[in-house]
Amino acid sequence: MFENLTARFDKVFRYLRGQGKLTEQNIKEALREVRLALLEADVNYLVVKDFIARIRERAVGQEVMSSLTPGQQVIKIVNEELIKLLGEKTAPLNLKGTPPVPIMIVGLQGSGKTTTAAKLSLKLKKEKRTPCLVPADIYRPAAIEQLKILANQVQVPFYSPNDGEKPENIVKNALNFARANKCDTLIVDTAGRLHVDEELMEELSRLKSILTPSEILLVADAMTGQDAVKIAEEFNQKLELTGVVLSKLDGDARGGAALSIKAVTGCPIKFVGLGEKIEDFEVFHPDRMSSRILGMGDVLTIIEKAQETIDEESAKRLVKKLQEDTFTLEDFRDQLRQIRKLGSLEQILGMLPGMGMLKELKNAQIDSKEFVKIEAIINSMTKEERRKPNILNASRKRRIARGSGTTVQDINRLLKSYEQARKMMRQVTGSTKPKATKGKKKRKKRAFFPF
Amino acid sequence: MIKWFRKGEDTDSANKHQLEKKEQKGLFSKLKSGLQKTRKQLSSKLDSLIKGKTVIDEELYEELEEMLITCDVGVDATLQLIDRLKSEIKLQKIENPQELYHILQREIATILDISSSPLDPTTHKPFVVMVVGVNGVGKTTTIAKLAHFWKSQGFKPLLVAGDTFRAAAIDQLTLWAEKIGVPIVKQRAGADPAAVAYDALDSAIAKKLDIVIIDTAGRMHTKTNLMEELKKIRRVIAKKVPDAPHETLLVLDATTGQNAISQTKMFKENTDISGIILTKLDGTAKGGIVIGICHEFQIPVRFIGIGEGLEDLRPFDPEAFAKALLETDNDE
Numbered sequence: 001m002f003e004n005l006t007a008r009f010d011k012v013f014r015y016l017r018g019q020g021k022l023t024e025q026n027i028k029e030a031l032r033e034v035r036l037a038l039l040e041a042d043v044n045y046l047v048v049k050d051f052i053a054r055i056r057e058r059a060v061g062q063e064v065m066s067s068l069t070p071g072q073q074v075i076k077i078v079n080e081e082l083i084k085l086l087g088e089k090t091a092p093l094n095l096k097g098t099p100p101v102p103i104m105i106v107g108l109q110g111s112g113k114t115t116t117a118a119k120l121s122l123k124l125k126k127e128k129r130t131p132c133l134v135p136a137d138i139y140r141p142a143a144i145e146q147l148k149i150l151a152n153q154v155q156v157p158f159y160s161p162n163d164g165e166k167p168e169n170i171v172k173n174a175l176n177f178a179r180a181n182k183c184d185t186l187i188v189d190t191a192g193r194l195h196v197d198e199e200l201m202e203e204l205s206r207l208k209s210i211l212t213p214s215e216i217l218l219v220a221d222a223m224t225g226q227d228a229v230k231i232a233e234e235f236n237q238k239l240e241l242t243g244v245v246l247s248k249l250d251g252d253a254r255g256g257a258a259l260s261i262k263a264v265t266g267c268p269i270k271f272v273g274l275g276e277k278i279e280d281f282e283v284f285h286p287d288r289m290s291s292r293i294l295g296m297g298d299v300l301t302i303i304e305k306a307q308e309t310i311d312e313e314s315a316k317r318l319v320k321k322l323q324e325d326t327f328t329l330e331d332f333r334d335q336l337r338q339i340r341k342l343g344s345l346e347q348i349l350g351m352l353p354g355m356g357m358l359k360e361l362k363n364a365q366i367d368s369k370e371f372v373k374i375e376a377i378i379n380s381m382t383k384e385e386r387r388k389p390n391i392l393n394a395s396r397k398r399r400i401a402r403g404s405g406t407t408v409q410d411i412n413r414l415l416k417s418y419e420q421a422r423k424m425m426r427q428v429t430g431s432t433k434p435k436a437t438k439g440k441k442k443r444k445k446r447a448f449f450p451f
Numbered sequence: 452m453i454k455w456f457r458k459g460e461d462t463d464s465a466n467k468h469q470l471e472k473k474e475q476k477g478l479f480s481k482l483k484s485g486l487q488k489t490r491k492q493l494s495s496k497l498d499s500l501i502k503g504k505t506v507i508d509e510e511l512y513e514e515l516e517e518m519l520i521t522c523d524v525g526v527d528a529t530l531q532l533i534d535r536l537k538s539e540i541k542l543q544k545i546e547n548p549q550e551l552y553h554i555l556q557r558e559i560a561t562i563l564d565i566s567s568s569p570l571d572p573t574t575h576k577p578f579v580v581m582v583v584g585v586n587g588v589g590k591t592t593t594i595a596k597l598a599h600f601w602k603s604q605g606f607k608p609l610l611v612a613g614d615t616f617r618a619a620a621i622d623q624l625t626l627w628a629e630k631i632g633v634p635i636v637k638q639r640a641g642a643d644p645a646a647v648a649y650d651a652l653d654s655a656i657a658k659k660l661d662i663v664i665i666d667t668a669g670r671m672h673t674k675t676n677l678m679e680e681l682k683k684i685r686r687v688i689a690k691k692v693p694d695a696p697h698e699t700l701l702v703l704d705a706t707t708g709q710n711a712i713s714q715t716k717m718f719k720e721n722t723d724i725s726g727i728i729l730t731k732l733d734g735t736a737k738g739g740i741v742i743g744i745c746h747e748f749q750i751p752v753r754f755i756g757i758g759e760g761l762e763d764l765r766p767f768d769p770e771a772f773a774k775a776l777l778e779t780d781n782d783e
Binding site for chain 2: 036039040041042044045108109110111112140141142143145146147148149150153194195196221223224225226227228230231248250251252256257276
């Protein structure tokens with residue numbers, strides 16, 4: 001019941017892999033599973049129907065390529081169709097036009113508009129634009145205050161409306177405010193509203209005609225059920241959306257709403273929200289999302305994240321150390337620190353291929369505190385000990401255990417995983433020129449598995 | 452036998468309904484208008500489903516299944532419902548598709564009607580209520596509505612701004628408290644919610660208030676550390692008032708799909724949910740998910756949110772809900 005789409009597909013395809021030949025019957029079985037999985041993932045009923053029909057048509061009519069097993073062939077088709085359904089490629093924001101370029105953020109109550117507005121502003125700021133945040137939500141108590149606090153955190157200009165100012169006036173004045181403050185982008189956070197609320201939908205139309213925004217983004221909760229289609233359709237009809245932001249993907253929502261919204265409105269999904277922190281915001285990649293669903297992992301995202309957080313200098317230093325085989329416990333600690341910067345381990349694990357299948361791994365709570373422990377141990381060593389761990393005898397270990405509040409067993413375990421990491425790196429450096437990220441990733445897996 | 456039993460039940464509740472008719476009428480029409488979209492969707496489909504049919508066949512069941520799934524009832528619960536429907540129809544030898552509708556309605560009401568201890572704030576003083584849920588389901592607004600509801604019944608509620616994480620959440624609840632005219636206990640943003648709750652209980656006992664409603668920060672049910680925080684709040688308040696919280700309410704958004712089941716499961720495991728509040732039923736969302744939830748977890752739905760006004764929170768009535776869900780426009 002609680003298996004996610006990935007796990008479901010895993011089961012289907014594992015079964016298909018065991019088959020020598022793709023028959024009408026076993027496609028049917030597989031497609032039934034796919035159908036159930038998609039429905040449980042909250043993909044809209046009609047979209048599912050359509051999707052299954054397309055897969056069936058393609059699968060049955062097609063000859064199996066000689067290089068693939070029948071099972072692989074189906075995976076390929078499902079994957080291709082999923083990508084097609086999610087939108088073929090990444091859709092960038094359109095920010096052309098004379099500044100300030102307005103972006104409107106719309107959606108239901110509680111979908112995450114205000115947070116998304118702040119996240120988007122941070123993203124644009126990182127891209128060297130100067131965004132300005134504008135609150136047009138005068139209905140929910142303290143909504144303006146919320147955006148103001150977030151604007152402060154991101155450190156972008158914030159238009160502070162007067163008491164009782166109408167949304168129409170707010171955006172008009174905000175345009176002038178942006179010009180005066182030399183902001184090139186205006187991010188307007190609108191009030192949450194139900195798509196059936198005529199009055200408030202009219203207000204959005206009026207705001208649209210005042211702003212003539214180049215982007216109108218619908219924020220949709222990834223947990224939305226069958227209703228997602230209707231919501232998106234209504235907003236699209238009234239406002240002609242230019243894109244969708246899928247929020248709250250960090251839960252265990254299967255995100256079927258994404259499939260439905262895209263299929264029904266044709267609006268590309270541009271970003272995804274992955275957590276409560278302002279930086280938990282990513283560009284949406286249809287192919288990666290599909291890979292995630294199919295359990296093929298999302299290695300690309302990890303690599304990109306790694307590139308973002310790990311500075312090149314230290315990576316180069318590491319490569320040199322590897323080649324000279326002088327990788328010490330100090331370097332080990334540095335590596336661990338950098339991995340921690342990548343994000344929570346659960347997040348990283350979710351992106352690794354095959355992890356969807358490893359249930360026990362999913363349930364096992366990987367404790368980020370272990371990292372703290374390791375750091376404490378290494379910090380309690382003398383410089384000499386860090387550079388030459390083989391001088392660690394029983395009495396030294398006891399001292400370190402006391403100093404770091406751990407046990408000798410903990411220290412032994414750490415030394416073991418350090419040894420493993422070193423051995424593995426020797427192999428990597430021995431064969432080809434090492435790629436920093438590759439080495440790091442492998443070691444990271446080893447590094448926390450023993451704990 | 453079963454039929455008789457059911458009939459007896461029906462007349463009983465019919466009597467009850469008549470007694471409260473005046474009050475009920477307003478409530479029912481409000482619920483009906485709140486659920487109008489839902490009902491239109493379900494009933495118009497049901498109508499067109501049934502109208503053209505003279506016999507009950509597999510095809511009809513299949514279409515029924517499709518209809519329930521599009522109402523977020525969920526694959527599992529749908530199949531169960533259809534199964535129950537089938538056996539009931541066989542048992543009662545029903546051939547007319549029209550009657551199918553009444554049986555379905557009754558089945559849904561039966562699932563939703565969970566006999567458990569009712570929510571009664573007079574059992575303890577102060578009666579401690581903790582409100583939890585994922586982000587953006589409407590916890591803070593619901594708390595305001597709850598306070599308003601209990602205040603209008605003559606209780607003296609106290610609000611606790613336990614969401615110290617989200618920007619301006621404290622301000623939001625403070626504004627509500629002023630509007631309703633109830634006291635609030637708050638600290639600065641980032642404070643330990645358990646400490647805020649503890650202080651609030653102190654104050655409630657000193658001021659002899661009846662109900663303490665604790666807001667908590669929205670949290671994804673998959674974040675273990677945040678779930679631990681909830682447990683901590685529970686532990687801390689139990690130190691002040693033994694066996695508090697007396698009620699833990701999970702707020703669910705009606706637009707949420709199957710994930711609501713996962714949410715309920717996780718929150719139940721961690722904080723022992725005793726009741727559910729279903730919000731945002733005034734949209735086109737069908738809230739069919741509660742059928743699956745009630746079926747699986749046997750947690751009663753306490754209230755439903757059907758609008759943005761303070762009075763738009765209603766005690767949940769399974770029969771009325773099932774009726775409003777399935778009823779056609781021309782019969783009342």
